[in-house]
Amino acid sequence: MYEAVHAHPDGDATAARHAATAARYGYEGVVVRTREALDPVGADAVDDRSPEAAALRDEYGIDVVDAVEIDADGATSASGAVGNYRSDRTVVCVAGGDDGLNRFAVEEPRVDVLVRPMAGSGDFNHVLAKAARDNGVHVEFDLGPLFRATGGKRVRALADLRKLREIVTYYDAPHVVSANPRSHLELRAPREIVAAAEAVGFDAEWVEEGLRAWGEIAARNRERRSEAFIEPGVRLGRYEEDG
Amino acid sequence: MKHLPKHLRPRWRYLAVGIETWPDAEIRRRAFQRALWYAAGNLLGDAGSADADLTLLSFSHDDGEGEAIVRARHGHVDDARAVIGCVSEVDDDPVGIRIRGISGTVRACEERYMGRAGGTSTQRDVAFEDAERSAVVRDDACDVRTESGYVGAAAFDTE
Numbered sequence: 005m006y007e008a009v010h011a012h013p014d015g016d017a018t019a020a021r022h023a024a025t026a027a028r029y030g031y032e033g034v035v036v037r038t039r040e041a042l043d044p045v046g047a048d049a050v051d052d053r054s055p056e057a058a059a060l061r062d063e064y065g066i067d068v069v070d071a072v073e074i075d076a077d078g079a080t081s082a083s084g085a086v087g088n089y090r091s092d093r094t095v096v097c098v099a100g101g102d103d104g105l106n107r108f109a110v111e112e113p114r115v116d117v118l119v120r121p122m123a124g125s126g127d128f129n130h131v132l133a134k135a136a137r138d139n140g141v142h143v144e145f146d147l148g149p150l151f152r153a154t155g156g157k158r159v160r161a162l163a164d165l166r167k168l169r170e171i172v173t174y175y176d177a178p179h180v181v182s183a184n185p186r187s188h189l190e191l192r193a194p195r196e197i198v199a200a201a202e203a204v205g206f207d208a209e210w211v212e213e214g215l216r217a218w219g220e221i222a223a224r225n226r227e228r229r230s231e232a233f234i235e236p237g238v239r240l241g242r243y244e245e246d247g
Numbered sequence: 248m249k250h251l252p253k254h255l256r257p258r259w260r261y262l263a264v265g266i267e268t269w270p271d272a273e274i275r276r277r278a279f280q281r282a283l284w285y286a287a288g289n290l291l292g293d294a295g296s297a298d299a300d301l302t303l304l305s306f307s308h309d310d311g312e313g314e315a316i317v318r319a320r321h322g323h324v325d326d327a328r329a330v331i332g333c334v335s336e337v338d339d340d341p342v343g344i345r346i347r348g349i350s351g352t353v354r355a356c357e358e359r360y361m362g363r364a365g366g367t368s369t370q371r372d373v374a375f376e377d378a379e380r381s382a383v384v385r386d387d388a389c390d391v392r393t394e395s396g397y398v399g400a401a402a403f404d405t406e
Binding site: 012016017018020021023024025029059060063150151152154158187188189190191192193195196197199200202203204 | 268
């Protein structure tokens with residue numbers, strides 16, 4: 005299972021500290037959402053990872069995935085940013101939070117994940133769910149408020165999560181789950197996440213699936229970027245040796 | 248009062264909890280118990296909270312690291328796990344919290360999961376982001392003091 009974290013300078017812990025803690029908590033990988041926190045996969049890639057990510061994997065035994073979270077003012081600038089980052093980042097997320105951005109993200113197949121769609125004035129409906137399903141854009145369920153908010157804020161966040169869950173499961177749109185940790189202290193082990201989500205009405209199996217989905221996205225995109233990849237189902241292979 | 252016959256006594260599970268904070272945070276037993284009860288009340292409501300009956304049996308915290316044993320009613324362990332995960336701060340100090348394991352007796356819980364505190368922590372200067380800064384170092388973990396509070400780093404970042 006994977007967790008997607010905000011690392012320093014966006015959060016209060018570096019990518020390495022997140023990786024160390026996540027490894028101890030039993031995760032298989034971390035997706036670093038913060039662009040500045042981890043080098044992109046460049047020309048000197050080791051094993052489809054940047055040298056930094058590969059070194060972290062060797063150090064802590066956990067997969068570290070470079071990602072970017074695009075937080076734009078509107079669909080036009082978000083579209084430009086997606087074009088810029090798609091080629092050098094393994095996972096591309098678009099931060100939702102208003103109707104135009106949510107709509108843009110689910111209709112753009114180059115986007116991997118729409119994160120925090122219900123934040124701010126954002127909302128979700130059947131049209132977006134169908135578009136997300138058709139374009140393979142994962143919708144994120146942000147469990148951060150469940151762990152860290154209190155009072156009315158938490159109630160509203162949980163109500164939004166329930167609405168989102170009902171729509172997304174009905175149309176079977178792909179989903180990811182994350183607690184949006186901003187430091188190693190906000191990180192929670194997978195079993196705690198599943199237990200807490202279950203307490204507010206999520207299905208345990210479904211939540212685990214959402215935690216695993218991050219890893220599946222990363223693996224798929226790494227394969228797509230490898231040189232042997234031509235298009236889905238077609239790979240550059242080797243000629244068979246004559247027996 | 249005479250104690251209950253064995254078949255009427257409540258059955259308990261004991262959860263070993265690992266706690267992590269910034270090095271300057273000081274968490275006391277009472278504050279942690281209060282945070283636990285509030286978290287239970289907020290997540291499960293009064294009824295669920297009474298069912299799970301989360302009681303702190305032992306607690307220690309020092310230098311940014313701590314551990315505790317929490318007693319929960321048998322059959323409500325999943326609720327207890329959810330509640331403990333939802334403890335995000337104690338007296339405004341953020342806490343990282345994790346359940347190390349669950350046992351049927353206090354003794355097994357102590358023997359198996361407790362007393363695992365990492366090495367001692369030392370204060371020294373480290374090179375972090377092109378500057379020399381003071382930091383509290385324990386094993387691999389390294390909490391660096393910056394202008395805007397602590398930043399959690401690892402040995403990997405400071406080499």
